[in-house]
Amino acid sequence: MFRINEDYLKLPGSYLFSTIGRKVAAFQEANPDKRIIRLGIGDVTQPLAPAIIDALHKAVDEMAHEETFHGYAPDLGYEFLRSAIAKNDYQARGCEIGADEIFISDGAKCDSGNIQEIFARDSKIAVCDPVYPVYVDTNVMAGRTGVYDPEKETWSEVIYMPCTKETGFLPELPKEIPDIIYLCFPNNPTGAAVTKDELQVWVDYANKKGAVIIYDAAYEAYISEEGVPHSIYECDGARACAVELRSFSKNAGFTGVRLGAAVIPKEVKCGDVMLHSLWARRHGTKYNGAPYIVQKAGEAVYSDAGKAQLKEQIAYYMKNAKVIYEGLKSAGYCVSGGVNAPYIWLEAPKGMTSWEFFDCLLERANVVGTPGSGFGPNGEGYFRLTAFGSYENTVEAIERIRRI
Amino acid sequence: MFRINEDYLKLPGSYLFSTIGRKVAAFQEANPDKRIIRLGIGDVTQPLAPAIIDALHKAVDEMAHEETFHGYAPDLGYEFLRSAIAKNDYQARGCEIGADEIFISDGAKCDSGNIQEIFARDSKIAVCDPVYPVYVDTNVMAGRTGVYDPEKETWSEVIYMPCTKETGFLPELPKEIPDIIYLCFPNNPTGAAVTKDELQVWVDYANKKGAVIIYDAAYEAYISEEGVPHSIYECDGARACAVELRSFSKNAGFTGVRLGAAVIPKEVKCGDVMLHSLWARRHGTKYNGAPYIVQKAGEAVYSDAGKAQLKEQIAYYMKNAKVIYEGLKSAGYCVSGGVNAPYIWLEAPKGMTSWEFFDCLLERANVVGTPGSGFGPNGEGYFRLTAFGSYENTVEAIERIRRI
Numbered sequence A, B: 001m002f003r004i005n006e007d008y009l010k011l012p013g014s015y016l017f018s019t020i021g022r023k024v025a026a027f028q029e030a031n032p033d034k035r036i037i038r039l040g041i042g043d044v045t046q047p048l049a050p051a052i053i054d055a056l057h058k059a060v061d062e063m064a065h066e067e068t069f070h071g072y073a074p075d076l077g078y079e080f081l082r083s084a085i086a087k088n089d090y091q092a093r094g095c096e097i098g099a100d101e102i103f104i105s106d107g108a109k110c111d112s113g114n115i116q117e118i119f120a121r122d123s124k125i126a127v128c129d130p131v132y133p134v135y136v137d138t139n140v141m142a143g144r145t146g147v148y149d150p151e152k153e154t155w156s157e158v159i160y161m162p163c164t165k166e167t168g169f170l171p172e173l174p175k176e177i178p179d180i181i182y183l184c185f186p187n188n189p190t191g192a193a194v195t196k197d198e199l200q201v202w203v204d205y206a207n208k209k210g211a212v213i214i215y216d217a218a219y220e221a222y223i224s225e226e227g228v229p230h231s232i233y234e235c236d237g238a239r240a241c242a243v244e245l246r247s248f249s250k251n252a253g254f255t256g257v258r259l260g261a262a263v264i265p266k267e268v269k270c271g272d273v274m275l276h277s278l279w280a281r282r283h284g285t286k287y288n289g290a291p292y293i294v295q296k297a298g299e300a301v302y303s304d305a306g307k308a309q310l311k312e313q314i315a316y317y318m319k320n321a322k323v324i325y326e327g328l329k330s331a332g333y334c335v336s337g338g339v340n341a342p343y344i345w346l347e348a349p350k351g352m353t354s355w356e357f358f359d360c361l362l363e364r365a366n367v368v369g370t371p372g373s374g375f376g377p378n379g380e381g382y383f384r385l386t387a388f389g390s391y392e393n394t395v396e397a398i399e400r401i402r403r404i
Helices: A006-010 A016-030 A050-062 A079-093 A108-118 A133-141 A196-209 A275-286 A292-300 A304-330 A354-365 A391-403 B006-010 B016-030 B050-062 B079-093 B108-118 B133-141 B196-209 B275-286 B292-300 B304-330 B354-365 B391-403
Strands: A102-105 A125-129 A158-162 A180-184 A212-216 A242-247 A260-263 A335-337 A343-347 A382-386 B102-105 B125-129 B158-162 B180-184 B212-216 B242-247 B260-263 B335-337 B343-347 B382-386
Touching: A006 A133, A006 B275, A016 A354, A050 A292, A050 A304, A050 B050, A079 A102, A079 A260, A079 A292, A102 A108, A102 A275, A108 A133, A108 A212, A108 A242, A108 A260, A108 A275, A108 B275, A125 A133, A133 B275, A180 A196, A196 A212, A275 B006, A275 B108, A275 B133, A304 A335, A304 A343, A304 A391, A354 A382, A354 A391, B006 B133, B016 B354, B050 B292, B050 B304, B079 B102, B079 B260, B079 B292, B102 B108, B102 B275, B108 B133, B108 B212, B108 B242, B108 B260, B108 B275, B125 B133, B180 B196, B196 B212, B304 B335, B304 B343, B304 B391, B354 B382, B354 B391
Parallel strands: A125 A158, A125 A180, A180 A212, A212 A242, B125 B158, B125 B180, B180 B212, B212 B242
Antiparallel strands: A102 A260, A242 A260, A335 A343, A343 A382, B102 B260, B242 B260, B335 B343, B343 B382
């Protein structure tokens, strides 16, 4: 008699955004006349930039002719895209990353969910609290997180690093030594960013303790301040201890196009074994490459026209971030984030829980945000709004919230 | 100190097609004047059909405007595509499969590699021998296959079902009862097909023993004979024991476009738990959907124009299959497959091993095929050729082989 992976059953409730989706659908059905504004899930709303549209059309045309048709992509991604990433995102910033250390994928969510597979089953992970749920849930599914405490909403075998108002929403080095440390800066959900000096402390710690850092850099394009690193490889020694995950979703609006990359320097080793080899083996065995047309779209992100157009797109969203941040702050809300990140993290007012505030905003302002408690126990009492709406909707949403 | 997943290190050598790639590259470098014809990896060569190209262009245009832009896709795939598959591939054949039992993915390789995750870690798998390497390798990586015997080229905890000349290259029911049975018909690599009555025996067996069948239907579009099932759900009782994997790679030339689907009927259960729920959870947590433009391309496969154009494309490749089959047969080779499948399975002549014949064909005919031994010990002495080349190349390749 076949049996299932029992670890799946340990996952409490369903994925955060599915729950939100159900609540919003129910509200809309009961209130068909209300125009809901969504500043919740972090999906972008601006269309693809013209340079990317052009690249897609050209690539589609190539697929229409035998001489230029492209079948299976190289396992690890097309050289043209891996080189563009290495050159523009790394070498141009003085980071020593080669094209052959970059693995193209269909997105950072998949990479951040799958990367745990190449580590020992009894590895101990450390995560920020609050945290992007995928890091923890995928480790639960792999049987790595011990027993769930429904009171505390924590797993017995996970090291939590609280990110609270007191710590400026940044984690402190854990007391217990982890094997794998998940970091995401600029952070989802809090929007907090680290300076290069602060990140260097983590790299030094990881190298000293023999830990590996999974560094999620999905939001680096939103960094506006000097001294905030765009890549962990700006830190000395990161090539020996860090894997970096990159996304095209937020810097180029690819949430529905699907493209990402994992950077695994050849120096990250366990004994003689490079993590690079294991990930290559995983890619070759379980994955068949991102679509050719999508990889061509990714290449266009790095063209001169693409860069200019995407700079404008980022500026558009960051203008929204400012509207949210300043609008709520001046209304007396306690807000953070939004300066180097498209996320604004605010305290629910009057001691409300996160879900109480979610319901309040949905019912009274018809605005959807994300309850902070969905990201971990230290997210309780907080709320995430995203800058990815249209400008008009963002302005209206903030006006509605101010009127509550 | 972080540690790796040691199960990865148990994998012997590298992935079959990577090895072939290296051998071919070395030969080409040493012989730059030789024109190599590839009938190996099973990649298609015909351009995308016009109806699909049109759909792609239209979808790209939608992504260029805010009103029609598409961000994150629904976790399990767009309704329009799930419905098209349910209607055309199932309901039209009298199979009772609903759109909500279909999960869209980026390809059958990923699905067939990932599906093992939702089963218990100590599940016992049964595979055909020879077999598509992904089924076994992904179970090795999950620590499910025991110890490798390099002499026999088998794993201690895998049940092998020999597919030999004596069995018509079809498997027989295993003596030891498996939890999970991987079947692929029409078969890769042998090109063998089962009748509906023969498949019914497997469905009955699985239901009786409480096993689940992972049915890879990637090649169903190549079926030319009556009585050969296009889906396992043509068999009574399959809804209670079978998961079916579908690919757009071979029926629509999507090897470089990436689209697939897994069908998990809600009746496949372990106790109270539906496999459907586990796979939905996996999709929601580790995957972010196939690109919108690719799902629109998939929808076009089921349009009237798409169907007509793809029927021609399949006929083109099956004409190649006939050229290979008849050309080699009349030259004295022992061949099978090629009637309901794009694969021709031939015996290496004069007692050569599979790799000896590979080297012989590469050096003397400059033709690349796939050594049967790469698919398992019972593939030794056999060789796979695919019908996915151009007609001209296929004719020339067979002429060259006949001249050896």
